[in-house]
Amino acid sequence: MPPDGRPDALALEKAPAPEAVAGLERRCFDEPWDADTYCSLLANPAVRAWLLLDARGQGIGLLSFQQVADEAELYRIGVVPEHRRNGQGRRLLAHWLGWLRARGIRRVALEVRADNMAAQALYRAVGFREAGRRPGYYARGAADALVYVVEWDGATSPPAATP
Ligand SMILES: CC(C)(COP(=O)(O)OP(=O)(O)OC[C@H]1O[C@@H](n2cnc3c(N)ncnc32)[C@H](O)[C@@H]1OP(=O)(O)O)[C@@H](O)C(=O)NCCC(=O)NCCS
Numbered sequence: 001m002p003p004d005g006r007p008d009a010l011a012l013e014k015a016p017a018p019e020a021v022a023g024l025e026r027r028c029f030d031e032p033w034d035a036d037t038y039c040s041l042l043a044n045p046a047v048r049a050w051l052l053l054d055a056r057g058q059g060i061g062l063l064s065f066q067q068v069a070d071e072a073e074l075y076r077i078g079v080v081p082e083h084r085r086n087g088q089g090r091r092l093l094a095h096w097l098g099w100l101r102a103r104g105i106r107r108v109a110l111e112v113r114a115d116n117m118a119a120q121a122l123y124r125a126v127g128f129r130e131a132g133r134r135p136g137y138y139a140r141g142a143a144d145a146l147v148y149v150v151e152w153d154g155a156t157s158p159p160a161a162t163p
Contacts, residue, residue: 010095011053024062031140038064041075052079052092052144058146061088063096073099074110077119093126097150107151111137114144123148155157 013020018038025032027057030045041047046068052061061079065072074096079088100108111134128148137145 004066006119007064011055011057012095013051013053013059014047014048016051016059020051020059021064022064023078024059024078025076025078027131029076030084033076047075050096054083061092063092065096067100069103069106070106072105072108074108075123087138089122090125093122097104097126101152106153109147109149111145111147113138114146115141120146120148126150 009156012115020033020055022032022035025038038049041064044066047064049062049064051059052063054060059080061077063077066075066105077089077093079092089156091114093099097108102108107132108128110123110128112123114133128150130146130149131149132144136142
């Protein structure tokens with residue numbers, strides 16, 4: 001964190017082309033969502049994708065989500081393998097949560113494979129709690145989905161914007 005106590009600014013591309021999001025999906029996920037999928041999703045104004053950029057402006061991560069009324073749902077978060085375990089995912093997710101909260105969002109939900117321990121640890125690290133299970137939700141491996149949520153009310157402090 002810089003000396004003035006403010007969190008480091010993140011370099012984000014907030015309106016990327018579907019092809020750019022899909023390109024990062026291919027680097028981050030075993031089962032990437034393709035450009036056609038993002039083309040359809042991003043035609044809905046409630047859906048957005050952000051790219052996380054490195055100092056040279058190259059994409060190193062992505063986040064996609066839907067925001068409806070005062071709720072948001074995380075679709076995807078990914079960091080390219082060579083940048084993992086360096087706090088990038090946590091910074092991106094914490095920044096997104098702060099951004100949502102500043103816009104009046106009160107509940108954030110996501111689904112995660114029950115066998116994705118890295119993602120679950122990340123979600124817990126920024127304040128999510130497990131709120132349910134959907135047995136057999138994922139076809140590949142017949143894995144369960146866990147539902148994680150963050151809920152804010154007037155008495156709850158926002159999540160830290162940085163680790
Ligand atoms: C999940 C993912 C985004 C984490 O990104 P990351 O930049 O490596 O995460 P961070 O370095 O910010 O880690 C933050 C915390 O998450 C947890 N974490 C991250 N990766 C972990 C791993 N492989 N094993 C255990 N805990 C892990 C730790 O608590 C970590 O804190 P610490 O470093 O202080 O221990 C990344 O592993 C990824 O892209 N995975 C493939 C895509 C995916 O599964 N996305 C989630 C479902 S959409």
